[in-house]
Every structure is written in structure tokens, then in C-alpha cells.
Amino acid sequence: MVSSSSPPDSGFNVAIIGAGIGGLGFAIGLSHLGVPFTIYESAPAFSAVGAGVGLGPNALRSMDLIDRRFRDMYMKIATGNLKPEKKHVMMEAMRLEEGLGEGEEWWGQGVWGSERFERTGAHRKDLLDIMTSFIPNDAVRFSKRVANMRQENGAATLVFEDGQVVKHAAVVASDGVKGASRRVVLGDQYPEAVEPKYTGKYVYRTILPMKESKEILGDLATDAKMFMGEEGNLSTYPISEGTQMNMVAFKRDKSEWEGKEFTYEVSREEMMEDFRELGADQRLLKLLSYASPMRWGIFHHPITPTYYNSLICLLGDVAHAGGPHQGAGAGQCLEDALILSRVLGKLYQSTSSILSSASPQRTRAVEAAFQAYDETRRPRAQKQVKTTNECGEVYNLRGEGVAGDIVKAVENLNNRFEWIWEHDLEGDVRAVEERFSELAELMQGKGTAEEVSAVTTMAVEEYARL
Numbered sequence: 001m002v003s004s005s006s007p008p009d010s011g012f013n014v015a016i017i018g019a020g021i022g023g024l025g026f027a028i029g030l031s032h033l034g035v036p037f038t039i040y041e042s043a044p045a046f047s048a049v050g051a052g053v054g055l056g057p058n059a060l061r062s063m064d065l066i067d068r069r070f071r072d073m074y075m076k077i078a079t080g081n082l083k084p085e086k087k088h089v090m091m092e093a094m095r096l097e098e099g100l101g102e103g104e105e106w107w108g109q110g111v112w113g114s115e116r117f118e119r120t121g122a123h124r125k126d127l128l129d130i131m132t133s134f135i136p137n138d139a140v141r142f143s144k145r146v147a148n149m150r151q152e153n154g155a156a157t158l159v160f161e162d163g164q165v166v167k168h169a170a171v172v173a174s175d176g177v178k179g180a181s182r183r184v185v186l187g188d189q190y191p192e193a194v195e196p197k198y199t200g201k202y203v204y205r206t207i208l209p210m211k212e213s214k215e216i217l218g219d220l221a222t223d224a225k226m227f228m229g230e231e232g233n234l235s236t237y238p239i240s241e242g243t244q245m246n247m248v249a250f251k252r253d254k255s256e257w258e259g260k261e262f263t264y265e266v267s268r269e270e271m272m273e274d275f276r277e278l279g280a281d282q283r284l285l286k287l288l289s290y291a292s293p294m295r296w297g298i299f300h301h302p303i304t305p306t307y308y309n310s311l312i313c314l315l316g317d318v319a320h321a322g323g324p325h326q327g328a329g330a331g332q333c334l335e336d337a338l339i340l341s342r343v344l345g346k347l348y349q350s351t352s353s354i355l356s357s358a359s360p361q362r363t364r365a366v367e368a369a370f371q372a373y374d375e376t377r378r379p380r381a382q383k384q385v386k387t388t389n390e391c392g393e394v395y396n397l398r399g400e401g402v403a404g405d406i407v408k409a410v411e412n413l414n415n416r417f418e419w420i421w422e423h424d425l426e427g428d429v430r431a432v433e434e435r436f437s438e439l440a441e442l443m444q445g446k447g448t449a450e451e452v453s454a455v456t457t458m459a460v461e462e463y464a465r466l
Contacts, residue, residue, distance in 0.1 A: 323392050
């Protein structure tokens with residue numbers, strides 16, 4: 001087995017750009033399968049910054065299929081709802097406005113979830129600490145910001161801001177919603193799809209001690225809640241083994257987002273007024289006062305015609321960033337990591353004789369792997385982008401069939417998540433490996449010219465239908 005930390009420029013080595021949840025999950029998968037890789041991270045160290053992250057059943061199954069130890073380690077630090085009877089509840093609806101809806105007929109019956117769902121959440125830093133423990137030190141290059149990326153002579157070339165130039169057999173970019181790799185993959189054919197789009201919502205975030213959360217919310221602090229209003233909503237849930245609470249406050253915004261950055265600071269008074277003007281309950285305003293007055297714009301990629309361009313492939317938010325409303329973003333990154341690592345593992349094991357040096361045959365084999373991943377993952381991931389925006393509208397008591405009715409909103413939410421949680425990931429693994437084998441045969445010249453042409457034009461035809 002070749003070491004996963006084999007240096008670039010020496011045979012087959014996959015470059016991974018970005019060390020977030022998606023990039024690290026993918027690296028764990030490659031390491032487990034013995035596929036050589038090198039991670040390039042622009043920061044000087046693995047990230048120690050973050051907020052709460054929630055993972056559903058599909059995310060846990062992805063962990064399990066990537067490396068069984070991954071899920072086991074995560075479950076040791078994961079936090080669910082603190083009340084045992086709320087084990088299978090994703091969230092419980094409350095009103096944002098003063099009084100939270102207490103005394104209304106629906107009060108106490110606003111939960112959504114599933115018997116097959118078990119809520120788990122963690123501090124993002126704790127999750128990343130687990131993930132980085134799988135990565136060999138010599139497989140990571142820190143303080144490496146990509147200045148240019150190009151494909152030439154059967155290899156992908158990375159040029160860094162510090163002047164270093166390296167070549168890799170393939171590049172998997174997981175550089176986030178603003179990632180420059182998106183332009184490399186899409187810019188020539190689909191320039192209008194490159195830039196992320198503002199969704200018309202921004203958030204304030206904070207993590208506060210559970211002790212203080214209980215002093216403010218009382219018994220309501222122990223389990224995940226969604227406080228719903230027509231112009232904003234606020235979510236809370238426990239993390240860090242119940243010692244902390246994650247809070248995110250969402251505000252609708254009719255203005256265009258200004259500036260290139262996705263965050264900007266406002267005064268504390270502006271932040272508080274954002275929710276005072278909505279009539280938010282005084283307890284929620286007190287929670288909000290713990291947040292830094294930093295507005296985080298929610299941006300997404302509503303359309304992505306393809307996730308790859310020859311030897312360069314997109315993974316995670318750079319491919320399919322969506323809003324956080326369904327709590328599925330991290331899980332979709334882990335699904336990407338599972339499927340892409342498995343198909344590259346299949347490539348590495350089945351075509352090793354052509355991988356050691358750049359050649360048209362190696363290029364076609366990598367393209368076959370990336371296309372199989374694209375066909376398997378992109379429809380599902382893009383559906384999550386679309387439906388998460390719909391979910392955000394439900395939290396604002398809007399959207400089809402809801403129209404200000406919190407009972408109808410809860411009914412909608414109880415029928416919304418099954419397709420995300422119960423997906424057959426084992427089936428996806430089988431499908432991507434089988435599809436790779438089919439495509440590899442076509443691209444290595446065993447198919448007809450018409451079949452090969454059909455393979456290479458599929459993304460263009462699909463985009464025309466969007």
C-alpha cells in the first residue's frame with residue numbers, strides 16, 4: 001500500500017484544497033483506502049474557530065462508511081437533546097414574538113423528527129479535532145493559498161501565492177462557498193454560475209454557557225428549538241455534552257448585499273433593533289445580546305451544471321453551498337467525501353498500471369471517476385440546496401400551504417426530512433463504483449465514438465434544461 005502522504009510530483013497523488021469538514025472527510029476516506037494525497041490549507045494551522053454543527057442519520061452513516069472509527073469517535077463527543085423523551089426530535093416550534101406562543105392550542109405539540117432520527121450536535125472545533133487526528137502530519141501543507149490552478153500535459157498544476165509550483169494527478173477542491181476553484185471548473189462554459197448568490201437572509205451567531213441559557217430560557221434551553229416569525233427566526237440547541245448552547249438568529253433582508261466579504265460588523269444597537277422591531281420575546285433578545293454584532297450573509301450556489309472539469313473536481317460548499325435551514329450542509333459534505341473517496345479508491349485499485357505517470361489514459365481514467373461522482377452526487381446535493389431555501393421559508397411561516405399557520409408549518413416540517421435522513425448511501429457507493437467501471441471502459445476506447453460523445457456532453461444537456 002502506498003503511503004497516503006506520498007509527496008506530490010511523484011506518481012499518483014491527489015491534491016486536496018481546504019481542510020474543512022468536506023476536505024478532511026475526503027482525506028480520511030482516501031487514507032483508509034491507501035490513496036496518496038496532500039492537503040493544502042491556507043491557514044497556518046487546522047481551524048480552531050467554529051460554532052455548532054448538527055449531523056443527521058445520513059451524516060452518521062457516511063462517517064461509518066468512510067471509516068468506522070470516525071463515527072465511533074464522534075459519538076463520544078456528540079450531544080443530543082438533553083431530555084430523554086426528546087431523543088428523536090429534530091426541533092420544536094415556538095413563536096419568535098413575545099410569549100413564544102405559550103397558551104395557544106398547538107403549544108407542546110410543535111415537534112418534528114422521526115423514530116429513525118436521533119439528534120446529534122457538536123462544537124465544530126470538537127468535530128474537526130477528531131477529523132484531524134486521522135491525518136498524517138506530513139500529508140498537510142499549511143499557509144498555502146492557491147494563486148492559480150491550471151491543467152496541462154496530463155497533470156493539474158497548482159501555483160501558490162508564495163511562489164511554489166506543484167503538479168498533481170488530480171485536484172479535489174473543497175475551498176468553500178467563495179472558493180476560486182469554482183471559476184476554474186465552471187468559468188469557461190458556465191460563467192454565470194460561478195459566483196455565489198445572496199439568499200436575502202443574514203444571521204448573528206453565538207455560543208453561550210448552558211447555565212446562563214437556562215437562567216434565560218428555563219426548561220426551554222435543554223432541547224433544540226426553532227422560534228418562528230415572518231421576518232426572522234432564531235434557533236437554539238445544546239452542544240458540548242450539554243455544557244453550551246448554540247444560537248443562530250436569522251433575519252430577512254430586502255436589500256442587496258454590499259461588498260465582497262460575506263460578513264460585516266454593525267453596532268450592537270443595530271443588531272438588537274433587528275429583532276426588537278420584530279417584537280421578539282425579551283428572553284430571545286437577552287440571548288441575542290451574547291452575540292457579536294457581526295452579520296453573516298447566507299449565500300448559496302442554486303445551480304451548478306457540473307462538479308468537475310477534467311482533472312479538477314469540486315467537493316462540499318464550493319460545489320453546492322446552501323442555507324443552513326435543514327441542518328444538512330455538513331452531512332452533504334460528508335456524503336461527497338464518502339462517494340468521491342470510494343470512486344477514487346476504485347480507480348487506484350483497478351487502474352494502477354496507468355497511474356504512475358501523466359498520460360492520456362490516466363487523464364481519461366480520472367475523468368471517468370469524477371464523472372461517476374458527479375452523476376451520483378450532484379442531483380441529490382442540488383436538491384438539498386433548493387429545498388433548504390424552501391425550509392427557511394417555512395420557518396418564516398411562508399411558502400406553499402403554510403401562510404402564517406404554525407400548525408401547518410410543523411406538518412410541513414414533519415414530512416420534509418425523510419429523503420435526506422433515510423437515503424441509501426450503500427447503494428450510492430455501489431452505483432458510483434459500477435458507473436466508474438462503465439465510463440472507464442468507454443473512455444479507454446472500448447466504447448463506440450457515439451457512446452463516448454454522449455458521456456462528455458451530458459452536463460451540457462442537463463444545464464440547458466435548467
